Structures are given as structure tokens and as C-alpha cells.
Amino acid sequence: MPKKSYRQALNEALHHEMGRDPRVVVIGEDITGGAGASGEQDAWGGAFGVTKGLLGAFGRERVLDTPITESAFVGAAAGAAMTGLRPVAEIMFVDFLGVCFDQIFNQAAKFRYMFGGKAITPLVIRTTYGAGTRSASQHSQALYPIFTHIPGLKVVIPSNPYDAKGLLIQAIRDDDPVIFLENKVLYDMTGEVPDGAYTVPFGAANIVRDGEDALIIALGRMVGFAEKAAAELAREGIECTVLDPRTTSPLDEETILEMVEENKGRVVIVDESSPRCGMAADIAAIIAEKAFAHLKAPIVKVTPPHTPVPYAPDLERAYLPDPDKIAAAVRQVVSYKD
Amino acid sequence: MQGLQLPRERLLEAYRLMRTIRVFEDRVSAEMDTGDIPGNTHLYAGQEASAVGVCLHLTDTDRIASTHRGHGHCIAKGCDVDGMMAEIFGKATGICRGKGGSMHIADLGRGMLGANGIVGGSPPIACGAALTAKVNRTRDVAVAFTGDGGVNQGTTAESLNLARVWMLPVIFAVEDNGFGEATASSFATAGDICRRAEGYGMPARKVDGVDFFAVHDAMGEAVERAREGGGPTLLHIVTPRYYGHFSGDADTYRSAEEKAAMRRDQDCLARFRTRVTQASLLTPDDLDAVDRSVSAAIDGAVLAARAADRPALETLLTDVYVRYA
Numbered sequence: 001m002p003k004k005s006y007r008q009a010l011n012e013a014l015h016h017e018m019g020r021d022p023r024v025v026v027i028g029e030d031i032t033g034g035a036g037a038s039g040e041q042d043a044w045g046g047a048f049g050v051t052k053g054l055l056g057a058f059g060r061e062r063v064l065d066t067p068i069t070e071s072a073f074v075g076a077a078a079g080a081a082m083t084g085l086r087p088v089a090e091i092m093f094v095d096f097l098g099v100c101f102d103q104i105f106n107q108a109a110k111f112r113y114m115f116g117g118k119a120i121t122p123l124v125i126r127t128t129y130g131a132g133t134r135s136a137s138q139h140s141q142a143l144y145p146i147f148t149h150i151p152g153l154k155v156v157i158p159s160n161p162y163d164a165k166g167l168l169i170q171a172i173r174d175d176d177p178v179i180f181l182e183n184k185v186l187y188d189m190t191g192e193v194p195d196g197a198y199t200v201p202f203g204a205a206n207i208v209r210d211g212e213d214a215l216i217i218a219l220g221r222m223v224g225f226a227e228k229a230a231a232e233l234a235r236e237g238i239e240c241t242v243l244d245p246r247t248t249s250p251l252d253e254e255t256i257l258e259m260v261e262e263n264k265g266r267v268v269i270v271d272e273s274s275p276r277c278g279m280a281a282d283i284a285a286i287i288a289e290k291a292f293a294h295l296k297a298p299i300v301k302v303t304p305p306h307t308p309v310p311y312a313p314d315l316e317r318a319y320l321p322d323p324d325k326i327a328a329a330v331r332q333v334v335s336y337k338d
Numbered sequence: 339m340q341g342l343q344l345p346r347e348r349l350l351e352a353y354r355l356m357r358t359i360r361v362f363e364d365r366v367s368a369e370m371d372t373g374d375i376p377g378n379t380h381l382y383a384g385q386e387a388s389a390v391g392v393c394l395h396l397t398d399t400d401r402i403a404s405t406h407r408g409h410g411h412c413i414a415k416g417c418d419v420d421g422m423m424a425e426i427f428g429k430a431t432g433i434c435r436g437k438g439g440s441m442h443i444a445d446l447g448r449g450m451l452g453a454n455g456i457v458g459g460s461p462p463i464a465c466g467a468a469l470t471a472k473v474n475r476t477r478d479v480a481v482a483f484t485g486d487g488g489v490n491q492g493t494t495a496e497s498l499n500l501a502r503v504w505m506l507p508v509i510f511a512v513e514d515n516g517f518g519e520a521t522a523s524s525f526a527t528a529g530d531i532c533r534r535a536e537g538y539g540m541p542a543r544k545v546d547g548v549d550f551f552a553v554h555d556a557m558g559e560a561v562e563r564a565r566e567g568g569g570p571t572l573l574h575i576v577t578p579r580y581y582g583h584f585s586g587d588a589d590t591y592r593s594a595e596e597k598a599a600m601r602r603d604q605d606c607l608a609r610f611r612t613r614v615t616q617a618s619l620l621t622p623d624d625l626d627a628v629d630r631s632v633s634a635a636i637d638g639a640v641l642a643a644r645a646a647d648r649p650a651l652e653t654l655l656t657d658v659y660v661r662y663a
Contacts, residue, residue, distance in 0.1 A: 025473060061473060067503055072496035075462020076469055079480075082451060083401055083470040102493070106456050107463060114442035115452060116434035117657035151658050175660035203663035250663050 001192040009161040009193045010050045010126075010182065013168035014088065016197040018058050021086060024172060025062045026051055027077050028090030028126075035065040047092045048128060048187055070096055074125065075103035081123035081177070082111055088172060091127040093139045094181060108177045109152030123177040124168075130183040130221055130272060131309045131320050140309035140316075142220070142272040145279050147179040148248040154178045154202060155249040159223035161191040163246060166200030173199065183221040183272075203250035207259070211239030214330050215263035217256065217283055218244060218270040222321060226270050229326035238334055248279055256283065257291045265296035266333040270321050275303040297336035300329040339558065341391075341551035342617065349620055350628060352394055352550060356386040356607055357632045358419065359410040363581070365636050366409070366426060370585040374644070376428045379440040382410030384580035387606035388513050389414035391553025392481060392573075395561045401449040401467035402481040403460035405513075408453025411483055412443045415450045423639035429646035436649040437657065457518070458491025460484055461510065465497050468506035468564075479507040479564040486527050487518025489534070498538045498572070507564035509557065510535070510572040513547065515579035520591050535572035547577035548606045551613065578604040 004012070018024045031051040033044025045052025055063045066073040070091060077087040091097055097104065104125070111119040131140040147155045154176055158164040164182070171178040208223060209230050218226035223244045230240040241263050245252055260267055267287060271280035280301040287299060302321045310316055344352070363383040369375050382389070385407075393402065393414035404411040412422055418433060425432030426440050433443055444452035451467060454460050464482030471478035488494055489512050501508045518526050535542035541563070545556045553575060560571035578600045582589030589597070614620040 025469075064469075064504070067496075067499055069496040069500055071493045072462045072465060072500040075459075075493065075497075076466035076500065079401075079403065079451065079463035079466020080469045080473075081466070082446070082463070083467045085466075085470050085473060087466075102456055102459065103462055107454075107459060111444075111452065112660070113657050114434060114438040115444040115446070116432070116437050118434070118444065118446055120660055154659070154662075176662075201663060 001194060003190045004161055004193040005187065006161045006164050006182070006189045007048065007050055007187040009165035010168055011052060012193070013165045013172070014051060014054060015057065017169060017172040018054065018062065020197070023084065023086045024088065025064060025080070025085055026054060026088045026090065027064045027066060027073055029066055029068055029092055031090055032063055032065050046090060048184060050126070050182070051090065070100035071103055074100040075107060077123055077125070078103055078108035078111070078121060078177070081108070081121045082119050086122045086172060088124045088126060091125055094127045094129040094143045095138050095141050097127065097143065104153070105150050109150050112176070113152060120175045121177045122175045124171045124180055125178070126180045126182065128184040129181045130185055131304070131316055132185045134311060134313060134316060136311040137308035144179070144181050144248055145273050145277060145282065148279065148282070152177065153249060154247065156180045156202065156247045157220040158182065158246065159186075159220050159244050161189060161193045163200050163206070165193055166198050167246065169197055170199040170202060174202070181220065185221055200246065202247045203252050204246065205252035205255040206244040206246055207241060208244050209240065209242040211241045212263055213238045214240045214266040214268060214334050215259050216240050216242045216268045216270060216326065216330065218242060219248070219279060220272060222270040222272055225321060225323045226326055228323035229330065232323065232327050233330055238330060240330060253286055253290070256287065260287055260291045261294045265294040266336070267295070267299045268302060268326065268329045268333055269299065270302045270326055272304065272321065275301060275306055278303060296338065297333040300333050302326050302329050341554035342619070346620065348394070349614060350624065352390050353610060353620070353625060354628050354632060355390045355414050356550065356610065357628055358635070359383070359386045359389065359413050360607060361632050361636045362409060362413060362419065362423070365640060367581060367585050369640060375426055377439045379426060379585045380407040380583065381581040381585055382407050384578040384600070384604065384606075385410055385513055385515060385547065387550040387553050387610070388511065388547045388575045388577050391550050392509070392511050392557045394554060395557050396449065396479070396481070398447065398449050399476065399478045400480065401451050401464065401478070402483060403451045403464040403467065404453045404483045405460060405485060405488065406441050406453060406455055406457070407485070408443060409440070412445070412450055412453065416448045417443060417445045417450055419635060420639045420642050424643040424646050427643040427646070428648065429643055430649045431642070431646040435653060437653070458484060458488040458493040460488070461494045461497035464508050465501055465506055468501070468508035469504065471507055472504070477565045479509065479561055481509045481511055483511045483513060485512065485518065486514040486516070486523035486531070488512070489531055490527060498535060498540065498570070501570040502538045502540050505567070505569040508570045509560045509564060510570065512572060512574050513577055514574060515577045517579060517583065519583045520587070531574040532572065540570045540572060542572040542574065544574045544576065547575040548604045548609055550606055550610050
């Protein structure tokens, strides 16, 4: 199978779906780059190059550059979705969703319910998240718990190129609004990605590695860190399962609870979002509520501290979870004696 | 076509819609006083010529996005009055099955994309509907109803810009009823609303919203421009607001004299009646017959809404998603 980057996998998904369905349009800031300028058109293909080449293939009628005006174009994408298009809007950084939140949580997420089931809103909002690029507090957050909290939204966090393509195609074909979060550190990650179109279903967790001494649940970029930790721990004789939920809404509770039992009730949850009301807190609560009898040690969360994301490299490294922190947490749950 | 040249049946339809809005709102106000309507309502009475003057130009595939004061827009766009009343009573037969209430009445089949509980919520959505029309090359248009309050929201400013940048077939119908909630627009709105639109390079007109014909004719120009690919227009429609911000608002920020004078001097229904009878387009008997049939229809809507079943409790959990794996 050909090896491709996470970026290329996403680009292929957009090409496939725009070619397959004329209702799919892409909307966003600099998604071509160069609109109205005298020089190169499609100069950027998005701030991270994900939409590169769509302009040449599909033209300005379906590849729509916008002013820097997130409320208007995200709201317009929601309105277009309700009236027959299938828009994929790009928000350059998840942090910027703060300026258009009304259009997401009061409008797009609620049309169907408020209108008694009469509306469908097939909207995808692609955005980037995550620390690790020295981008500081307003360009590095991992805000997916906020979207997970809101009924009516689906939330997708691909951890590798294969999933990125399959989950994005699934998102575009889905009839509900989807927030699709791409970790910007992963864009150059490579992996096996089929050339053709395929989907990865929502709400189906991926067992990335099988063990039986402890369960590590990890999301997005943290999945790779968890795999590194698990490899290190295997050398010490501790075999871990690494579970990637892939989507936080819907969340594959069934597999999570099964894996808790199969891994002797010793659980570590790794999450790049803030510790309070974050995904680790949410998943820990579900396990405590529904699998309490199987737990053999307190659940340990590995998250950033409850601070904004710092700029200086040493501070940012200290902020993020990493394989060493994860391995230490696993040793703690495995050695716990009640 | 100019409003005064409309055929008889269109004039009767315009009057029927305006009268329906007035009677509907007065009746909702009375029913609110009984305590049997569970939520809150924001009444549109006094503004009827705006909704009808705008929507009479539209077909079911033209879309509107509305405001918290949306009953008038819904009726003018053809939403079922029985379903609206049942929705306001929170019943299973409501147009949104009792899940939306007054502030979320929608009928997508009629091109009514929803009343909206968020001031300034509608302009981006209407831009999206206009984008759909543009991409699909349908010649449909979209209307964003907002108000003198909504026009100060950033979403409206952003939408005016985006609509002009993308040359969208959208009309911004800014209904200036003098008040954003309890604060006068003379206090809250700086400068001139039409000049704001002109600043974005789009045509704008200030219109007397008590005069159905003035609204109708201004909207006619705007719709034609939009359908012909000429892009967006803003209409600044000045209307009275007969009731307070919400039903139950004691409305003490306006004097009794001011309110009485407003109802006496700024009544779009009375103005319409005078115009069409003086021009011998319709007779008083024609209009009286409409009045009688509208009153009967609203009586029927209230009786049906009161008699209807409440939503089944299991519907609490439905319609959150199309499918949730």
C-alpha cells in the first residue's frame, strides 16, 4: 500500500468527495491563497496546504476563499448545508472558533432538534488543534471537549493518515454537523493510505496495540505517544493495550468498557485537552460509573496542567503529555495494590 | 410590478396575510395572559407591512432567515398557522413537534429557515442559502430579516461584507421598530444604517414600513437585482412595535400617549385599507370578508392547539442527529 502523509490523505479525501458529489464545496480563509492577487493562484492551498490543488480541479465556484470573517462564513456554511449543499469549511486554528461559536452551537448544532427533525445539516468544519509548534496560547489549544459537550455535533480526531482520509470521507457523507480536528504536528506523519475512497465509521474505537496488563486510552497525537510508551513498557515486561476512540462524539463506550475488563482494571487516559471537563475527565467518569467493579487501581489521567499553552520551548514541552509521562502513569497503575 | 398595479387576488392575499399576522399576534397576547402558553413570545404586531411586502415577492424555493420576533415572517412566508399556534402551545401537532416554540418556528419546505433566538443570528444563514442558490444557479434569493438591534451585531457587518464579496443574491431586511429590547435604537445605533450598507458597496434604501406599497416596491427592485446576478441589497424598513419586547413586558419605557398615537397613526392595515379603497382596487366589503375569515381561522387554530396532545416523552431523545452510530 502506498505511503502518504496525513496532509495528502486529507487532500485525497477532499478530491474524492468533490469529484463524487457536486454539492460538496470547500470554504475558508486562504484555502487557495492568492485570490484577487496578481501572482500565483492556489499559492497556499490552505494555511497548512491541505486544500492545495482543489482550485485547479473544481474552480472558484466550489472552492471559495473568504474574507477573515469566521462568523459569516461558518454561518453561511451552516445555511448552505440546510439548503442543499454539503460544505466543508476550514477554520485555520480551532482557537478561532471562539469568534464564530454562536453559528456552531446555537445554529448548526440545533437546527435539526429545534425544527422537530425537519432539517439536515451536512456540514463539516475542518480545523487544526494542538500544541508543539511554539504557537502559544491562541493557536495551540485542544478544544474538542467543548464540541463534544454539545448535543447535535459529532467530533472527530484522526490520529494517523489512514484514519484521516477515511474519517474525512465519512464526515463529508454524514448528514449531521461534524467538527473535524487535525493535529497540526501530524500533517507530515506518513502511513499506508489506499488510493481509492473508503470510510472509517464514527463511534468505532481502534485497538492500536494489544496487551493485558494496562489500558492506555489516547486521542489524536497522543496515540503515537502512547504507542511509544507501550513499546518502552514492553521492554520492562508490562504489556499495554492502546485504544484510540477516533471520535469523541459518538464515543465507543462499549469497546472502552470491554478493554477495561480485559486489561485487569488498570487504566491510563492520555488527553491533550485541559484536565477540567476534558475528554480524560469524561472518559474516566464513564469508566467509574459503568465499570467500577472491574477497576483495580485509581484511573490516572495524563493531561496538560490547567494553564494556557505557553510559548517558550521548555515550557511547552513541560506542558504537553509525552511518552515518559505516560509510561510513569502506567507503572503507577500497574504497581497499585489495594 | 408596482404594488398598486397588483391584480386583485394578490392585493387580497397581501391584506389577508397582514390581517392574519395582526390577529394571530393579538390572540397570542391574549392567550399568554391565560397562562396556558408555556414559554415566551415576541410579538410582531405593527410590523405586518414589512413581512408581507418583502415575502410577497418570494416563492417556496426562495429562503428567509428570521428573528426572535418571527411569527410575522413565518405567516408571510406561508407557514401553516395551525401548526404555528400548536407549536407556541408546545403541542405534538406543532410545526416543530413542540421542540422549538415561538422562537424556532421553521418550515423548510416553505423556505422558512427558522425564527432565531440569537439577535444577529440570521444574516450568515441567509448568506448560506444565497450561496446554495448561486452554486446551483437556480435564480432563487434569500432574505435575512434582522432588526435595529441585530444590525449592530458583528455577524451582520461580516455578512454584509461577505455578501458583497461573493455577490450573493441576498436581501438584508433590517426592520427598525425603534427598540432593541428596551433600549431605543436612537441610543444604540450609531450613524445611518443605509450608509453602512453603502460602505460595503451595496445599494440600500430607507423605507416606510407602515406603507405596504413602499415596502413591496423597494423589495421588488432588490429581488430583481438579486435574481439577475446584481448581488445584495439592504432595506432599512422603519416600523412601529405595538407590544413590548416580549409579551409580559410592562413597556414602561414608552408613555401611554406615545403608544396610543403609534397605534392610531402607524397602522399599516388601516393605511392599506385607505389606499386600496380610495383607488377603487378593493371594496370595504372585500376587506371585511377577509377580516371575518381570518378571525375564524385564528379561533380555529387556538381551539385545535388547545385540544392537541402534548409531545410523547420519548420524543425528548429523537431528532438530535440524523444517525448517531
